[in-house]
Amino acid sequence: MIIIMEPHITKDSPEFQSLMKYLERFPHLKIKVMEHKGVTRNLLEIHLIGEDYMVSSEEIESLQGVEKAIRVTAKYRLIGKHGILGDLDFEYKGIQFNQDSFHIFAGLCAVDTYENVEKTFKALRDNNVCCARMGAYKPRTSPYDFQGHRKQCLPWLFELAGKYEIKIIVMEVLAPHHIDEIREALELTGNPCGVILQTGTRNAQNFELLKAVGKQQDFPILYKRGYGLALEESLNAAEYIASEGNTKIIFCLRGVRTHLGDPHRSLTDFAHVPVIKRLTRLPVCVDPSHPIGTRMKSSDGIRDIYHVTAQGVIAGANAVLVEFHPEPEKALCDGPQAIPLTELPLYLDYVYKVRETYLELKKMVNQNK
Numbered sequence: 001m002i003i004i005m006e007p008h009i010t011k012d013s014p015e016f017q018s019l020m021k022y023l024e025r026f027p028h029l030k031i032k033v034m035e036h037k038g039v040t041r042n043l044l045e046i047h048l049i050g051e052d053y054m055v056s057s058e059e060i061e062s063l064q065g066v067e068k069a070i071r072v073t074a075k076y077r078l079i080g081k082h083g084i085l086g087d088l089d090f091e092y093k094g095i096q097f098n099q100d101s102f103h104i105f106a107g108l109c110a111v112d113t114y115e116n117v118e119k120t121f122k123a124l125r126d127n128n129v130c131c132a133r134m135g136a137y138k139p140r141t142s143p144y145d146f147q148g149h150r151k152q153c154l155p156w157l158f159e160l161a162g163k164y165e166i167k168i169i170v171m172e173v174l175a176p177h178h179i180d181e182i183r184e185a186l187e188l189t190g191n192p193c194g195v196i197l198q199t200g201t202r203n204a205q206n207f208e209l210l211k212a213v214g215k216q217q218d219f220p221i222l223y224k225r226g227y228g229l230a231l232e233e234s235l236n237a238a239e240y241i242a243s244e245g246n247t248k249i250i251f252c253l254r255g256v257r258t259h260l261g262d263p264h265r266s267l268t269d270f271a272h273v274p275v276i277k278r279l280t281r282l283p284v285c286v287d288p289s290h291p292i293g294t295r296m297k298s299s300d301g302i303r304d305i306y307h308v309t310a311q312g313v314i315a316g317a318n319a320v321l322v323e324f325h326p327e328p329e330k331a332l333c334d335g336p337q338a339i340p341l342t343e344l345p346l347y348l349d350y351v352y353k354v355r356e357t358y359l360e361l362k363k364m365v366n367q368n369k
Contacts, residue, residue, distance in 0.1 A: 015065025078242035110333035121164035154185035162192025176212035214244030255291025265293030285319035286312030
């Protein structure tokens with residue numbers, strides 16, 4: 001059961017203390033208190049974990065300060081919508097994230113040179129984009145491939161972000177100590193930008209890492225679906241993050257591994273965008289670069305990555321994570337799938353037009369209910 005308190009109730013409120021006293025009569029239940037500071041309101045939730053059939057939801061809802069009591073059957077109890085709960089919306093660095101927002105995280109798969117980072121950040125600023133993707137820690141299939149500059153590049157990377165008014169960088173972390181390295185580098189440079197911690201597909205069930213990113217409260221998390229995981233397995237992995245206290249989570253689809261996706265790298269799973277938005281309270285991101293893996297164009301002259309981006313956006317995605325590079329043929333990581341930076345204005349126009357179409361279709365459908 002999830003007990004939601006009225007907006008004005010805090011842990012110090014007598015109504016909350018009275019509820020805790022009431023719940024003492026059920027010693028077999030584990031009680032977890034979750035505080036969520038959203039954009040429109042703050043939420044104080046009390047989760048009763050265990051056999052709660054003896055607890056009357058009607059009696060709970062009759063108590064002072066209680067807004068509603070919801071019986072939960074889904075495994076992902078914290079991130080789940082349960083047919084009634086609102087978004088787990090959050091604001092970070094002045095930017096709002098929820099199931100209605102829309103953002104583009106564009107940039108390098110892996111930070112390679114100072115010059116390429118500066119060119120990318122400048123192009124983003126010149127095109128009114130304040131969110132980026134930049135990889136400092138890169139897991140690679142071969143131990144001999146470039147694995148990122150790691151913490152050595154963080155100070156100048158963050159300084160450049162501040163110089164070009166980049167508010168947020170999505171950055172993958174591979175181990176808990178990477179979180180500390182990012183935090184230290186941000187403090188060293190005066191916190192010129194924010195970071196969203198990405199847990200990549202290879203770490204989709206690295207439960208100790210998931211718990212580590214969930215325990216910290218400084219950074220939101222972008223969780224990438226495991227390329228070989230069922231959707232429910234990935235949702236439960238995201239639940240691992242939330243269960244440690246951090247519910248500022250963006251769920252990212254990036255394709256699933258199967259030869260049915262050939263000649264692309266993976267089979268695009270963007271049809272799950274509305275499913276995740278129905279089942280959970282999380283904003284949903286799509287990564288068109290990794291499932292496609294190439295800059296090839298179709299017979300209509302449009303790149304496959306553009307087409308697949310449109311599939312995710314028209315399905316209601318709240319963010320796009322896409323790779324650009326000033327010189328893709330010289331990129332040290334995933335160059336074949338990086339879009340040339342000179343195409344950034346065209347790509348943005350394309351994506352925003354698809355987003356406008358989605359909003360028009362959404363309005364049309366809802367008006368005809």
